[in-house]
Amino acid sequence: MSSLAWGLPLLILLIGGGLYLLFRIRFLPFRYLGHAIAVLRGRYDDEHDEGQITHFQALTTALSATVGMGNISGVAVAIFIGGPGAVFWMWVSAVIGMSTKFFTASLSVMYRGKDSAGEIQGGPMYFITEGLGKKWKPLAILFSVAGLVGALPVFNVNQLTQAINDIVLKPNDLYYGFTTDLGIGFILLVITSIVILGGISRISKTASKLVPAMVVLYFILVLGILVVNIEVVPKYLGMIFTDAFSASFFQGDAFLGGAIGGLILLGIKRGAFSNEAGIGTAPMAHGAAKTNEPIREGLVAMLGPAIDTLIVCTLTALAILVTGVWQSSDANGVSLTATAFENGLPLFGKYALLLCIVVFSISSLFSYSYYGTKCMSFLFGAHNKKYYNIIYIISILVGATTSLSMMINLIDTFFALMAIPTMVATIIMAPRVVKEAKRYFSKLKKPSTNH
Template sequence: MEFLNQLLKDFSSLAWGLPLLILLIGGGLYLLIRSHFLPFKYIGHAISVLRGKYDNPNDQGQISHFQALTTALSATVGMGNIAGVAVAISIGGPGAVFWMWVSAIIGMSTKFFTSTLAILFRGKDSAGEVQGGPMYFIVEGLGKSWKPLAIFFSLCGLIGALPVFNVNQLTQAINDILLIPNGVEVGFSSNLYIAFALVSITALVILGGIKRIGIVASRLVPMMVLLYFVLVIIILVLHSDVLLYYLKLIFTDAFAANYYPKNDTFLGGVLGALILHGIKRGAFSNEAGIGTAPMAHGAAKTNEPIREGLVAMLGPAIDTLVVCTLTALAILTTGVWETTSDNGVSLTAAAFGNVMPTYGKYALLVCITVFSMSSLFSYSYYGTKCMSFLFGSDKKHYYNYFYILSIILGATTSLSMMINLIDGVFALMAIPTMIATIILAPKVIKELKAYTKRQKLSKHEE
């Protein structure tokens, strides 16, 4: 058992190792340069599309642009933003945040390409319903001979979409912040109650399919980002005297690596190790290039692939540049990163408790709960998409029962083995996604040029 545990731990760290980062960051840089940074010129236009200015109810698809973005965001805005940033700072210091930003900017380009492809090469499932996602754009864009790559993506997706890590961390947060301080004895039975509560809420949403997930996500995600934003602004206002100092420190330490362990080096130095650490945390946070978000964006009601790509591009900006930065500044300005040995979600909780002793941790718990619950809804959809591709759309509902069972497992056991397995296969999803995206990139560029011409034409007509 111990051998298996170590094997899966090694598999997970290998999967999230240097080759994957070269593929994600190197591939993303290639896409950014290949498009001459063009998508970034259309951020204003992307916001107009998101607001529904170009919506056409007769277009193919199941959910609006806004619902597609919030569904994708509900999966990525989660523990990576609260616990992941804390891990980045506690190990790497303030400079790690800068490299997370770099990862987000590259990730915006990757999301633009993958989500454009999700609409450009939509396929049909066995029921004849139009679907999008890496498995479909691999087969439709590259041809039937590439189907093994699509099958590999879907098989990894079946396991990678299981919510064990998310549920495990949420149960831990409820125990640490709510139950233990109030004298409640925690153990298997209390965890089981949490599991059943999570199962009940999740089942109500996910059994209604993508339309219900889209509606719930479009209401929850803006609310939770706004609540989190307000809470962190309170912290920053109360520590405004040191805010500029820490903002400057993020930039200077990014190239000095003064807080990074000196015995850990990469590419000949500590700075290399810090860059790798920050970029890895950023990639883990916004999931650009993994292939999950294109499954949500592929369901959008649009016949213009570029529009969906532009909307998807806003994802890493909201996820990493806004939410992760808020978490980082809360941890840095309160000084808890230097005064406590806490890590992960406990470090973020310490920052909130430092400023708002009575209600800070509870307010954070509300955010964590909503962040995690919304992730549960989106990941179930990703899993059913993979199930449908592999075994037919009439079998996809079976995945939900398997998914619900894994929620109970995640809440009631430590399951470090399963978490490492899920973590590892989740990373492997990036291999088929990025390979197909890099090969199909010229088709996206061609479509982008045609779209910009059409936009100028319609503006001229107006």
Template structure:
């Protein structure tokens, strides 16, 4: 296990260097400026699209705008918002949250472009069904000479979709919140039992395909966000006097980096390491620029690419600017963030336990639904990647690999799993961002055309 940890740590460190930081954040800023912030002015319109005001059942696609966003959010509003934030703060201190905010704001623009492209350049799989995602907009938008980028995304996409972090943290939550406090000895066999239960439950949904996944996600995501929101608000209200202090600390520490380990400098100093750490955890939270969200948004029923881009832009607002911030504040105001030797979901559980009666059990409910909904969405992402590589008639084989990975994840250390996923996500971002930057002028042209058409009576409803 030590060798595995060392290998995955080296893999993550190799992937997350200065070039990737420039590509993700620099590329996102370029897209933000290139669009002249226009998409941000249409957030109200995006909400109307999400509500179904412009839905047309005759449009090409498989699922509604709401179901597409729910499917995308069910993969991002998960352990990235509970375990990822806790890990960000326990390692990097409060300032890490500020750089997660930066990644979310820049990520809104990135998601607009990538998800607009997912509809603008939909392709067909080997069964002739319309599909969207980075591999398809690379092939349809850039041409066959760029197929190597599409293949690169699909290969790493299959690995990145494996549920190793979600399952690992769900297992840890069950152990730390339910089993250990009740005197149950945690062993390999208990972890294996948890994995097998998840295998059965997950198999029932993912083997039913996208429509069953989106149906579950559209029901689970809104309710679990509301429950989690209420619980954290109660914690913040009880500790209201501490909230301004820690909001200020998030901002000041973002540039002071007082709590980041001094032995891990990047770009010549600790501040650079904190920025990289926050951006990395932000990418894990909202997945902007990685290419997973366009896989879900590319299946939306619409003939207007810009509409889906605007809907996708709401994702980082919900999962990082709102949910992650609430988690961070709950961890900070309760003081548990300074607890030694505790991170991930266990740190968040400690915050809930300190303030709420049976708070850890209420969090367990949220963790379960967050994790399970993520399992459904990632399985869909992986099958799409495999479908592109070896044909739609063979994509179901991925589900069996996916199910076996649940067992691996439940019996492997958290550090190894998070490093593996960090590294794979980085290699997914490379083809996604390169293609998006190259195709950005076509998105701008489509955006201007859509705004003009929006002003006509045909689109005023």
């Protein structure tokens, strides 16, 4: 199912669609990165605007979902199959993803809807029904149904369990197979239940504290590894570029008649998994931001893929490449990243990595539950969303006790099914965002009298 869903049509939709959006807006958002950072820092916040959380909380909630295992183990999976060149195609997907995020988040504020409880909500299912009208509702339903499965935490939990086993339990002979996995799953189930039953404001408050601190710690750790291996850093940076077009280390399935096609698909798939641009999850968090200026939220959302893929994924990739473990180790996923940290910072590297992994994973658990309950409310009414949390919490045990390949394929499939309605609706409504952006940016240029 996964390879069927991630065929040529979806690739054209995500990358072709993203490029179309990038040229439609003539790279405009990229010229306002400074302004985006000012918005994020709260310079334009207004208490009276509609919405539930601040720009900063919306971005950190979206980032706590995206800066997760996709960055730590997804990158490892990409390099394991594709070698250094896969990183280049992840970068390409990030730059295109920035324009996609700008459009999807702007739309989710432009066309907010109300759920059955009368709460204001944003996200693809609302901008499809509010922006395109009733006859497009099947598209919104497809998104929400796929979202129910796509938001399940199985991949995150799977990789977190693997990390705890590999880094702490197995070296100390404390691993007892299925029983241990189930035990870890149970502990995660308890922690997650406490937070997610508190709703979006508790989720966003927790995320806005945890995520920035962990990104900084992760940054410092990888910097340490790069300093230790400084003599090979230029070589591998070069290889990311040269190997992107030669695919000499690629070991996966060919695509469009060759290894390079397979490598491009791999990089874009793992890039989309890591920054979720075009999938439609992040707009659900951005749609809850306190703002009456859609473009402002679009600019904040656009920073997501930059932080997520261009910074965090590149750090992981360099750590794996410069330590050489991608060629000397049979490990895959999070275990490969752990091996790199152990080689690069022998005494404490893997334990510091474990701390980052625990925070990234657990914060992802919080945000995804929010996405799933939004889909549930849209389909079955807000009064039924509590039932989703029960399914969600039980699925934690499934993720902890199953194989990596099954979990990756499951989530990949449903991410693909979420991307189709999100991208189709975004491309149709793109001209409306361009118009709104022109209005917003021309207003910015005029000096205002009241500020």
